[in-house]
Amino acid sequence: MAPAYKLTYFDGRGLGETSRFLMKYGGIDFEDCRIKREDWPQMKPKFPFGQLPTLEHNGKIVNQSQAISRYLAKQVKLAGNDDWENLEIDAIVDTINDLRLKVSAYFYEKDEAKKQTILENVNKEVLPFYLKRFEEIVKKNKGHFALGRLTWADFYWATVSTGLDMVTKVDTIANYPELKAVRDKVNSLPAIKKWIEQRPKTDF
The missing domain is CATH 1.20.1050.10 (Glutathione S-transferase Yfyf (Class Pi); Chain A, domain 2)
Structure with missing residues (x-):
């Protein structure tokens, strides 16, 4: 069975690593999809606003690294209580x-x-x-x-x-x-x- 989440980012830590940390910490199974820099120009138009990272879940895809991390933090109980x-x-x-x-x-x-x-x-x-x-x-x-x-x-x-x-x-x-x-x-x-x-x- 495929993981419920798919995180797509370049083949590096960068802006994708916080989300990876959060999912690893919380035991969330995810597909760690890494794009080579040389492949990015032809793939860029397929992504929201031509940006990475993106998070896919239940057929939906979102961009913006901090928004993704904020969402994941709530899932793994590392957000605020109010x-x-x-x-x-x-x-x-x-x-x-x-x-x-x-x-x-x-x-x-x-x-x-x-x-x-x-x-x-x-x-x-x-x-x-x-x-x-x-x-x-x-x-x-x-x-x-x-x-x-x-x-x-x-x-x-x-x-x-x-x-x-x-x-x-x-x-x-x-x-x-x-x-x-x-x-x-x-x-x-x-x-x-x-x-x-x-x-x-x-x-x-």
């Missing part, structure tokens, strides 16, 4: 995503001089601004990003934060023990640890 708790989680996830977007601009810039300008700004301004505040938030939340307990915000950080190192070429959170502990905590969960050991080895 609207306000969900707002707190969403607010921190969106802020982590703000950081991700500022840093990922480096990858999309083609001009080498401009790339270096972005990198300098990331190291001197962007990372210190966000990471200091995130560190304080986690400390106040008993080692978590929201609600003082494990939520999908922690999963989002665990998967997104590794991308920071790809730009800086160093351990970006080496001097932020609270942030490192969150990532380690998520990665050491039995189902996640097993997935990390077994998942395809990719560059991103």
Whole structure:
């Protein structure tokens, strides 16, 4: 019998990994469909808004990585218990995503001089601004990003934060023990640890 869910993304971790983590954590069986970059241009028109990842379930397909993760978090009990708790989680996830977007601009810039300008700004301004505040938030939340307990915000950080190192070429959170502990905590969960050991080895 085919899995009830199908997650389609590029052959990498990227924006699809949070959803993979959530499904592995919750024991949700899913088809992990991976598209090669070279095949994407001809396949792109077939997908909603030409975007990945997508999640398919019961003949329906949706895009938008954070919306997918938010849905899956509810399925595996890693969301809030009421609207306000969900707002707190969403607010921190969106802020982590703000950081991700500022840093990922480096990858999309083609001009080498401009790339270096972005990198300098990331190291001197962007990372210190966000990471200091995130560190304080986690400390106040008993080692978590929201609600003082494990939520999908922690999963989002665990998967997104590794991308920071790809730009800086160093351990970006080496001097932020609270942030490192969150990532380690998520990665050491039995189902996640097993997935990390077994998942395809990719560059991103």
